[in-house]
Amino acid sequence: MITWIESLGRIGLLFCERAGVSGLFLLRTVFRRPRIMRLFPLIVEQIYAVGVLSIIIIVVSGLFIGMVLALQGYNILERFGAVEQLGQLVALSVVRELGPVIGGLLFAGRAGSSLTAEIGLMQATEQLASMEMMAVDPLWRVIAPRFWAGVVSMPILIAIFCIIAVFGSYLVGVEWLGVDAGQFWSNMQASVNFRIDIINGIIKGLMFGIVITWIAVYQGYYVVPTAAGIGRATTKTVVYGSLAVLGLDFILTSFMLGGW
Amino acid sequence: MLDNFVEILGLHFARGDHSVFRDVNLCIPRGKITAIMGPSGSGKTTLLRLISAQLHPQGGKVLVNGVDIHSLNHSELYKMRYLMGMLFQSGALFTNISVFENVAFPLREHTKLPEDVIRNVVLMQLEAVGLRGARELMPSELSGGMAHRVALARALVFNPQLMMYDEPFTGQDPITMGVLIKLIKYLNNILGLTSIIISHDVVETLSIADYVYVIADGHIIGEGTAKQVASDKSPLVDQFIHGFADGPVPFHYPAKNYREDLQL
Numbered sequence: 001m002i003t004w005i006e007s008l009g010r011i012g013l014l015f016c017e018r019a020g021v022s023g024l025f026l027l028r029t030v031f032r033r034p035r036i037m038r039l040f041p042l043i044v045e046q047i048y049a050v051g052v053l054s055i056i057i058i059v060v061s062g063l064f065i066g067m068v069l070a071l072q073g074y075n076i077l078e079r080f081g082a083v084e085q086l087g088q089l090v091a092l093s094v095v096r097e098l099g100p101v102i103g104g105l106l107f108a109g110r111a112g113s114s115l116t117a118e119i120g121l122m123q124a125t126e127q128l129a130s131m132e133m134m135a136v137d138p139l140w141r142v143i144a145p146r147f148w149a150g151v152v153s154m155p156i157l158i159a160i161f162c163i164i165a166v167f168g169s170y171l172v173g174v175e176w177l178g179v180d181a182g183q184f185w186s187n188m189q190a191s192v193n194f195r196i197d198i199i200n201g202i203i204k205g206l207m208f209g210i211v212i213t214w215i216a217v218y219q220g221y222y223v224v225p226t227a228a229g230i231g232r233a234t235t236k237t238v239v240y241g242s243l244a245v246l247g248l249d250f251i252l253t254s255f256m257l258g259g260w
Numbered sequence: 261m262l263d264n265f266v267e268i269l270g271l272h273f274a275r276g277d278h279s280v281f282r283d284v285n286l287c288i289p290r291g292k293i294t295a296i297m298g299p300s301g302s303g304k305t306t307l308l309r310l311i312s313a314q315l316h317p318q319g320g321k322v323l324v325n326g327v328d329i330h331s332l333n334h335s336e337l338y339k340m341r342y343l344m345g346m347l348f349q350s351g352a353l354f355t356n357i358s359v360f361e362n363v364a365f366p367l368r369e370h371t372k373l374p375e376d377v378i379r380n381v382v383l384m385q386l387e388a389v390g391l392r393g394a395r396e397l398m399p400s401e402l403s404g405g406m407a408h409r410v411a412l413a414r415a416l417v418f419n420p421q422l423m424m425y426d427e428p429f430t431g432q433d434p435i436t437m438g439v440l441i442k443l444i445k446y447l448n449n450i451l452g453l454t455s456i457i458i459s460h461d462v463v464e465t466l467s468i469a470d471y472v473y474v475i476a477d478g479h480i481i482g483e484g485t486a487k488q489v490a491s492d493k494s495p496l497v498d499q500f501i502h503g504f505a506d507g508p509v510p511f512h513y514p515a516k517n518y519r520e521d522l523q524l
Contacts (some may be wrong), residue, residue: 125350126349126350126352127352127353127355129348129352130346130352130411132314133314133341133345133346133415135338135342135369136365136369137334
């Protein structure tokens with residue numbers, strides 16, 4: 001019993017220590033001495049690596065999820081004679097939940113793992129240590145641009161996901177299954193509220209971007225510098241990032257719906 | 261001007277329960293090449309990281325140019341690092357940029373020099389290490405020896421006063437080793453550097469070192485000029501310098517009785 005309590009205590013202390021280290025790491029990354037003019041081109045470069053190169057997977061996933069949602073929605077709504085509500089169903093599902101959550105999960109898998117592996121390999125090959133020895137702070141030069149690129153890219157990727165998903169549902173619902181285009185768009189327009197739905201979706205995207213990129217750069221920076229260590233860190237980024245997205249989504253949705 | 265560029269006083273450093281250094285005292289004389297030698301795992305690289313404040317000791321002081329480097333704040337430490345250059349064991353070149361850009365990196369980060377000046381400085385550095393013609397190559401296209409030379413050019417581009425070499429000869433072919441030995445000696449004399457070489461390549465290191473420390477088991481077991489260390493008859497130093505397979509550093513890792521282990 002005592003051993004069990006000891007182990008629990010050890011795990012608790014380790015968790016607190018890691019939470020503290022990762023919190024300080026984030027603060028040191030975010031509040032590094034501002035050198036905007038030097039930082040800006042580095043962020044743009046990283047937005048390409050983190051954001052632009054993730055567009056393909058976001059677009060393809062968005063398209064198929066929109067199409068499947070239209071197909072399923074049509075079959076259910078048809079039973080109640082309400083197929084004209086298809087646009088509303090798809091738009092609200094995608095903008096409120098599916099867009100941010102699936103976009104976040106894809107981002108954790110595509111960009112998060114790539115960030116961790118890249119930074120981890122730089123750590124293992126002493127590139128970050130050599131940067132320190134050249135009096136260049138790796139937190140400023142390597143971590144901050146990647147962090148800000150992730151934060152900026154995530155909401156934009158989610159917006160692209162939602163637009164493409166709606167387009168996919170239009171292709172299936174209107175072009176294939178014959179839902180009236182006017183009703184499809186007008187019901188969607190009438191039901192989607194800019195502040196409640198769109199802005200909240202973007203806020204979710206921003207929060208997911210912060211959390212996923214934070215996890216990714218932290219796991220890369222504090223990697224065990226071996227091949228197995230990099231593999232473990234990359235896996236942790238995807239697992240922790242995905243769990244964080246799902247957990248945070250529930251909390252944010254509770255706040256946004258006024259449940260708390 | 262102080263006689264010693266680096267002074268280590270009563271250094272204690274441990275990783276978890278494992279004590280790496282216990283009450284280590286040593287001095288790195290200014291303008292000389294000092295070698296720190298010892299068996300693998302004796303903490304040689306850790307010592308370099310303590311001198312450059314990438315690691316912090318549990319006790320003792322490391323004075324660099326008369327300043328306790330571990331008492332400096334972040335910006336003071338980074339200013340101090342302008343005085344230092346380090347050649348890493350792996351070279352540690354940035355793999356996503358060319359040889360030229362690797363050498364230009366510190367200049368671009370710390371100065372606003374015009375492009376033609378940066379170009380000329382980089383080419384002069386690459387000429388000094390014999391790799392001016394390799395400027396367009398990527399690090400993945402270089403041999404191990406060439407990568408070390410590019411890393412040396414990059415480490416020297418800011419004219420440091422203290423140059424630290426972490427296992428510069430490990431895994432190099434005889435020609436590359438000869439080139440590196442010549443370069444380290446030549447650059448130290450021409451640029452008036454203070455050099456610290458961490459190595460366990462005895463012959464190569466003793467051939468250029470002005471002073472040698474041998475460390476093992478968390479403390480200094482021998483020191484002196486290359487000649488004095490080579491003729492040191494203390495068992496541990498003697499075994500290390502002459503590469504005897506068995507001695508105070510045993511061939512066998514501690515284990516229980518052989519017969520018992522085989523269940524005979």
